[in-house]
Amino acid sequence: xxxxxxxxxxxxTTQRLATLRGDYRGFVDASRDTNADDEHDxxxxxxxxxxxxxxxxxxxxxxxxxxxxxxxxxxAAGTYGVCTVCGERIPDERLEARPTALxxxxxxxxxxxxx
Numbered sequence: 295x296x297x298x299x300x301x302x303x304x305x306x307t308t309q310r311l312a313t314l315r316g317d318y319r320g321f322v323d324a325s326r327d328t329n330a331d332d333e334h335d336x337x338x339x340x341x342x343x344x345x346x347x348x349x350x351x352x353x354x355x356x357x358x359x360x361x362x363x364x365x366x367x368x369x370a371a372g373t374y375g376v377c378t379v380c381g382e383r384i385p386d387e388r389l390e391a392r393p394t395a396l397x398x399x400x401x402x403x404x405x406x407x408x409x
Contacts, residue, residue: 297369300393304362311355318352321345361394377401 324341368374375384379401388395 296374296389296393297366300362300366300369303393304359304366307355307359307362311352311359314348314352314355318345318348321348358394365394 321341321344365374368376375389376382377384377398378396380398382398384395384398388398
């Protein structure tokens, strides 16, 4: 059941990523094909701003896809649902809310890189 859920999430994320990449290419092409000085456009946001916004969404989707793939690898290895910090079982409720979770809530803070 978890494998199917992760594969469905992978499929949705891959589709979203394809759409976002298409949008990003559109912004890049629009900025290349125009001579307009959109940096000083009083009408609103610039093409550059929108391009960066979509670029950030692309990077987030790419990271989520990598997280889903890593979760699928853990399923295959038989380690899915085991906290990578303490080795205890991650509660089903957490995995339901966040299927790519590497840790249970108590260890989540210690799993973060120093900031």
